[in-house]
Amino acid sequence: MTEHVRPSCTTGKLRILIRSSLFSYLILPLVLVQLCSNLASAGSPVKFLPGFEGPLPFELETGYIGVDESEDVQLFYYFVKSESSPETDPLVLWLTGGNCCTSFSGLAFEIGPIKFEQVLYHGTLPKLLSNPYSWTKVASIIFVDLPVASGFSYARTAKASQSTVLQACNQAYEFLRKWLVDHPEFISSPVYIGGDSYSGITVPIVTQIISDGNEVGIEPHIDLKGYLLGNPTTTPGDGNYAIQFAHGMGLISDELYESLKLSCKGEYQNIDPSNALCLQNMEAYNQASNHFSASFVLLYFEKLVTIQLLSNIDTAHILEPDCPYASPKPNNLFIGRRSTIQVFCKKTRELKILELAAPFTCRMDGYRLVYHWANDESVQEALHVRKGSIGEWIRCNCRYPYIRNIGNSLPYHANLSIRGYRSLIYSGDHDMIVPHFGTQAWIKSLNYSIIDDWRQWILRGQVAGYTRTYANKMTFATVKARNSHFPLLQCRI
Structure with missing residues (x-):
């Protein structure tokens, strides 16, 4: 596919926004190039996807938008139109974590409308299924590949x-502005920014940045309503709460927890080298939390069999086994004998005891399947990927320099709340990373x-988590037995 080049703008104007005194320690120069009225559409519709049976039951568009002067x-995106009322439903710009x-x-x-069939890879193109819990049932979502590469x-x-x-955040703003110009039917949509x-x-x-741009009259005006975040990294001290979490979930003893509190005084990440205790x-904590034993009674060929299982803890979801991390070279995943947990995962699938095995299926299996899918030539052709633009597709590509020059977003939360924006902060209550x-x-x-003080929230007659609402339009919610990457939240934003 030939590369689409946007016409250059001859009436561009350089504007530099300086933050309010609250953020005087941060000066974010925004290079804002005025948009031309004759820009062509950057996206192309996708009616069929290899691996998905039949035409897609939702509207998908993919494309590129160029940012910076x-x-x-060139930022690639997937846009899924709301399956309910796209004319009035919210528009979400989703920035994946990691x-x-x-x-x-x-x-x-x-949160999207498709998912991989969770089976072991057998050499054929992985199969895609519909996700009945997609957030696109109630919102239009732009999934943008950011940062660059x-x-x-x-x-x-x-x-x-x-x-x-900061550059990536500025690029996200420029991307959204240009995307809205290319899609004028969504300029009046209520906009939320989301991620985890x-x-x-x-x-x-x-x-x-969007709020600042609106205040000084940058066009197009974005009808920004708020933002939503799942298990969000926020402050440098987030990781210190893993100890409290491990104790609360029964992963370490009361005695060790009390000793940790007394000796470390709440600082478990940057420990004084002279603090021997x-x-x-x-x-002792690392040894205790790295492994645990669990016995499972399985109906195996109509006989009750107890399996003693030794597994690493998956800190992203402590109920899941710590399966080997996804790799573009699956044959190198194991050295020597296959792990006990991998054999267990395979056996439970073979026996089709899905309900019993559900908490212990290997989440990373899907991450491995996506390499075979996304690197397939027919898939890239269907997605309108520009030939030769990248080498091997990698789910998390950290090969290029990406400087994390901001480590604390708490001041932004405070300022956005003062400005009256809504926020939903949700936490899967089995996520140990954040x-x-x-x-x-x-x-x-x-x-x-x-x-609105601590209370249950209900899904299909069951307690799905707990929630609390604060002034300044901030809501916090837990999602029971989940991490942020598998949320069950599907309420109208």
Whole structure:
């Protein structure tokens, strides 16, 4: 497919926005190139996807939008139109976490309308299925591959392949503005910015930049309503709450927990090398939390068999086995004998005891399947990927410099709340990477009044989690037995 080049703008205007005094320690220069009225549409419809049986039951568009002054950064996106009322439903810009991961993770593994059939790879193109819990039932979503070099996005020059968090956030704003010009039917849509995990840093910044642009009259005006985040990285101290989480979930003993609290005084990440007792307790914690034993009674060929299973803990979801991380070279995943957990996963699938095995199926299996799918020539042709623009597709491509020059997004939350934007912060209550204890701690530090105190929220007659609503339009919710990457939230935004 030939590369689409946008007409250059001859009436561009350089504008530099300086943050309010609240952010005087951060100066974010925004290179805002005025948009031309004669820009052609950047996207192409996708009616069929290899691996999905029949025509897609939703409207999908893919394409590229060039950002920065010379458009040397070409950002690839997947746009799924709301399956309800796209004329009035919200428009969500989704930024996948993981620091350098493709937005296809959000589309196929989190909140999008498709998912992979969870089977072991057998050499054929992986099969795609419909996701009945897709957020596109109630919202139109743009999944953008950001930063540059993630997914199918690419840079035309070596310099353009390097970026910082602030550059990526500015590029997200420019992308959204240009996308709205290309799609004028959505200019009046209520807009939300969303993401999870590491996007807890970028989403509030992008939301802030959009708000700043609206205030000074940058066109097109974006009808920004708020943002939503799942298990979001927010402050440098988020990881300190893993100890409290591990104790609360029964992964470490009361005695070890109390000793850790006394010796480390709440700091478990940057430990004083001279604090021997804290270091000793952390060593004991690491040994205790790295492995656990569990017995499962299986109906195996009509006989009850107890399997003693030793497995690493998956800190992203402590109920899941820590399956080997997804690799573009599956044959190198194992050295020597296959792990006990991998054999267990395979046997449960063969026996089709899905309900019993569901908590222990290997989430990484889907991540392995996507390499075979996304690197298939027919798939890239269907997605309108530009030939030769990238080499091998990698789900999380950290090969290029990406400087994380912002490590605390809490001030952005405070400023956005003051400006009246809505926010939904949700935490899968089995996520140990960004534990809900830490998220609740930074929310409480904002000192907002509680409007609706801790209560259950119900899905299909069952308790799905707990929620609390604060002043300044902030809502916190837990999602029971989930992590942020598998949310069950599907309420109208």
